[in-house]
Amino acid sequence: MSASATAGNLPVPKAKVGSMEKQRRMALWASYIALTFFVIIFLIPPFYMIITSLKTSAEISAQAGNPWIVQNPTFDNYWELMTNAAFQRYFINSVWVTAVTVTLSMTIAILAAFSLSRMGFKGSQVLSTGVFLTYLVPPSLLFIPLFQILGWLGLINSTWALVLLFPTLAVPFCTWIMIGYFSSIPKELDEAALIDGASYPQILIQIFIPVALPGIIAATIFAFTVAWGAFLYPLAYLYSADQATLTVGIVRELIKGDVFAWGMIMAACAMAAAPPIIIYTFLMDYYIAGLTAGATKG
Amino acid sequence: MANVSIRKVVKAYEGDVQAVKGIDLEIIDHEFVVLVGPSGCGKSTTLRMIAGLEEITAGEIWIGGDVVNDVPPRDRDIAMVFQNYALYPHMSVFDNMAFGLKLRKFPKEEIKRRVDEAATMLDIQMLLDRKPKALSGGQRQRVAMGRAVVRNPKVFLFDEPLSNLDAKLRVQMRTEIKKLHQLVPTTTVYVTHDQIEAMTLADRVVVMNHGVIEQVGAPQELYHHPATRFVAGFIGSPAMNFLPCQVIDDGGLKVQLADGTKMAIPAARVDRYGPYKGKKMTLGIRPEHMTETHDSEKPGVQIMNAKVDVVEPMGMETLVHHFVDGVAVCSRIDPNVQTGPGEILPLAIDMNNMHLIEDATNRVV
Numbered sequence: 001m002s003a004s005a006t007a008g009n010l011p012v013p014k015a016k017v018g019s020m021e022k023q024r025r026m027a028l029w030a031s032y033i034a035l036t037f038f039v040i041i042f043l044i045p046p047f048y049m050i051i052t053s054l055k056t057s058a059e060i061s062a063q064a065g066n067p068w069i070v071q072n073p074t075f076d077n078y079w080e081l082m083t084n085a086a087f088q089r090y091f092i093n094s095v096w097v098t099a100v101t102v103t104l105s106m107t108i109a110i111l112a113a114f115s116l117s118r119m120g121f122k123g124s125q126v127l128s129t130g131v132f133l134t135y136l137v138p139p140s141l142l143f144i145p146l147f148q149i150l151g152w153l154g155l156i157n158s159t160w161a162l163v164l165l166f167p168t169l170a171v172p173f174c175t176w177i178m179i180g181y182f183s184s185i186p187k188e189l190d191e192a193a194l195i196d197g198a199s200y201p202q203i204l205i206q207i208f209i210p211v212a213l214p215g216i217i218a219a220t221i222f223a224f225t226v227a228w229g230a231f232l233y234p235l236a237y238l239y240s241a242d243q244a245t246l247t248v249g250i251v252r253e254l255i256k257g258d259v260f261a262w263g264m265i266m267a268a269c270a271m272a273a274a275p276p277i278i279i280y281t282f283l284m285d286y287y288i289a290g291l292t293a294g295a296t297k298g
Numbered sequence: 299m300a301n302v303s304i305r306k307v308v309k310a311y312e313g314d315v316q317a318v319k320g321i322d323l324e325i326i327d328h329e330f331v332v333l334v335g336p337s338g339c340g341k342s343t344t345l346r347m348i349a350g351l352e353e354i355t356a357g358e359i360w361i362g363g364d365v366v367n368d369v370p371p372r373d374r375d376i377a378m379v380f381q382n383y384a385l386y387p388h389m390s391v392f393d394n395m396a397f398g399l400k401l402r403k404f405p406k407e408e409i410k411r412r413v414d415e416a417a418t419m420l421d422i423q424m425l426l427d428r429k430p431k432a433l434s435g436g437q438r439q440r441v442a443m444g445r446a447v448v449r450n451p452k453v454f455l456f457d458e459p460l461s462n463l464d465a466k467l468r469v470q471m472r473t474e475i476k477k478l479h480q481l482v483p484t485t486t487v488y489v490t491h492d493q494i495e496a497m498t499l500a501d502r503v504v505v506m507n508h509g510v511i512e513q514v515g516a517p518q519e520l521y522h523h524p525a526t527r528f529v530a531g532f533i534g535s536p537a538m539n540f541l542p543c544q545v546i547d548d549g550g551l552k553v554q555l556a557d558g559t560k561m562a563i564p565a566a567r568v569d570r571y572g573p574y575k576g577k578k579m580t581l582g583i584r585p586e587h588m589t590e591t592h593d594s595e596k597p598g599v600q601i602m603n604a605k606v607d608v609v610e611p612m613g614m615e616t617l618v619h620h621f622v623d624g625v626a627v628c629s630r631i632d633p634n635v636q637t638g639p640g641e642i643l644p645l646a647i648d649m650n651n652m653h654l655i656e657d658a659t660n661r662v663v
Contacts, residue, residue: 188384191351196398196445197372206397210388 046273053077053266060262077267086241087268090249093159094228094272097245100163101227105170106220112171113178114204118190128179135172143236150237161237162227162245170226174219181215182208217286221279228276246272300362300375300452300485301327302348307357309343309509317343319509320357328483334496335506335532342457344506345489349455350374362452372401377446378455381462383438385430385445391417392426395444409448416447419481420474436467440474447482456488460495472498493533497521505529522651527660530582530653536617538653539588539627543581545574545654553581553654557623564598564650571654574663582653582662585617585630591646592632598650604629606641618643 052060054073065071081087115121116128146165147156155161185208193203209216234248244252250268254261302325309318318340325331333341346352348359350371358365366374377398385394392413399409417423420440430438439459446454459475460468476499479486490496496503497517505512505520505528513525524530530538543553551563551571561581563571591601604620604627611633618629618637629645637643654663 186382186384188380188382189386191349191371192378192380192384192445193386193397194351194371195349195376195378196449197401198397199372202401207386211386 046270049266049269049273052262053264053270055263057261057263077263078271081264081268081271084253086253087249089242090244090246090253091271093244093249094246097159097162097166098224098227101166101170102220102223104163105167105174105223105226106216108167108171109174109178109219109223110204110209110216112175113182114200114208116175117179117182118208119200131172131175134168135176139169140232143232146233147236156237157239157243159238159243159245162230162233165233165237166223166227166230169230170223174223177219177222178212178215181212185211214286217283221283224279225276228272301325301360302453302485302487303358303360304344304348305358305360307344307347307359308355309340309347309352310355316509318347321506321509321511323504323511323514325485325487327485330479330486330488330499330501331504332488332490332496332500332502333504333506334490334493335512336491338508339506340509341489341491341504341506345455345457345487348453348487349376349378375452376455377449377451377453378457379439379442379446379459381458383430383442383462385438385441387430390427390429391422391433391441391444394430394441395448398445398449412448412450413444416444419447419478420444435463436471439463439471443475443478447478450484452485454484454486456486458490459488460490460492468495475499494535497533503533505532507532524582524653524662526662527580527582527655530655530662534584536585536628536630538582538584539622539625540655541581541583541622541625541627542657543579545571545577545579547575551575553579553652555581555623559602559623561600561647561649562598563652566650567652567654570663574654574656578657579663580655580657582655583647584651585628587648587651588627588629588645589648590631590635591644596648596650598648600647600649602645602647604643604645606637606639606643609638 048068051068051070054070054075054077056072056074056076059065059071112131116124116131150156150161150165153164155164189207189211190203193207198206229247230245231247234245235251238244238248241249241252246268250265250272254265254268302323304321304323304325306320306322307318308316308320310316317338321340321344323331333344335341343352347354348361350366350369354367358367360366361374361376386397389397395413395416396409399412404412413426414423417426420443422437422440422444425433425437425441430441433441439462442459456475460471463471472495475488479499488496488499497520500517502514503517503520504514507528513520513529515523520529520533524533524538527540531540541555543555545563546552546554546560548554548560551568552560553563554560588602602622604618604622606618606620607626608619610617610619614633616631616633616635618631620627620629620643629643631637631643631645635643655661656663
């Protein structure tokens, strides 16, 4: 009673009609301006890449004219690359390394995450933390010691080196995403399956994998990106043309000394960027659902 | 169908925390036993040990004549219904119910026959193609029960299956579970913290507290003859009233409350309560035995004036809260009796239904 009496004596500020609406509109405008700015910044390079890939070498080197507009669009750069045996080889190498990396990483990550999050054995907590800690070591710090290990294994200048190395980069993060996702699945679900008569492998295959599909897709996309976009390790460990992947092959094949075949470089980049873009576009919803499930569960 | 026998079972966690402290319980074939108690009393742990989801620290659990301590859940021939239903979200209702049978390699026709039969029994035939997310809470719980029924197990285990449902649906599903047990009289162990659920469903109720069994008995037996202060207070809603008192001999055996009020002990109980003369005791009296005064002529009924604090009309009855010697007390009176806060209401206390609890042991004497 006394509190309300005191409050009654104070001057009550007059509510501003529509102030909430105004604030909301301003926040919205600010968001649009900021987002538009960043979208432009991020889209300029791919836009420039695509228009350059559609130009002839003469048009690219011409001083006159607007460099943001294609005068005589041509697919010659693309055609030339597609019919180039070396480029085909790089593409196949990238596909092979990526496919094996994704398969290997996801198999290890799913099995590890299932056992770490569900089987509750002694030391599972310490191991979970350990797995995540390995993700924090920058890959660029490791390439010299790894070179020695690969040399000892006789895998220098072999795509097998990448098949062995990329999972070491992808598995920790994929396992971490999967632990988060599996932890969000109620414990009663595996208990119900146990009572229904399922073994642990059956629980994993018949219950966990279908239920955790968004998480698996998110982790798969990550593993794919690690292998497909890697530049440092292929550059360091592969030196012959028949073993190179796309990222390194583009540089090796299309930059000769100080001569840059810009049209073809850009066309090769566009083609190399296509698979991840296509995958992200179709699986974006799953990707976000998978990442957020892992994130919120902590 | 089988007997379940729990012998000296202990469950201890790291750091020597004992969730279950050496309990013994014999559950006979076809019986519906409800484990009830407050949170942390060990009821769910006991159920999970029967299911094989928790390891047993000491003691033995027998199902159908075999010790199952080291038998994995899938080989115990039990089925369990969980609080949050635990339906497989990516499978249809049919596949959810058929999952256990498929894993046990039942022929397809047999699976279909059993699922259809259970679905008809639970009235979910029209839902067989749906996914769990397209079902209401009650329907999900039926599917969870269906998944248990199709297996035709030796024992059904229910872990607070109605806790996630709203009040109305809970009452409805309670009846469904009882009906189901009448149709399929499989030995059932049911865990709940809701004593009304326990009373309405059980053949026998097991009241647990702090990891021990306080009392086992038929619902009416627990209600009318509680063995301990805990059971007396836990069973019954609103709870039994407890008033500190002393047994005195004042020209006849009486209980004397702290404020000096004396109430005669009925003749039939004099021999039983005589030995407790002079000891610190607690008088236990249920709200329905402290009611309006129309029964005051009955032998053993005492009149007490109560200053009404709060009135709660419930429709079929009215609850009146008041204080006796500083202790909050609830009385259950006829809804037609007009009273309000601050008014003096004469109450008839039926001492024929009194309970006397020894403070030193907390046992009802």
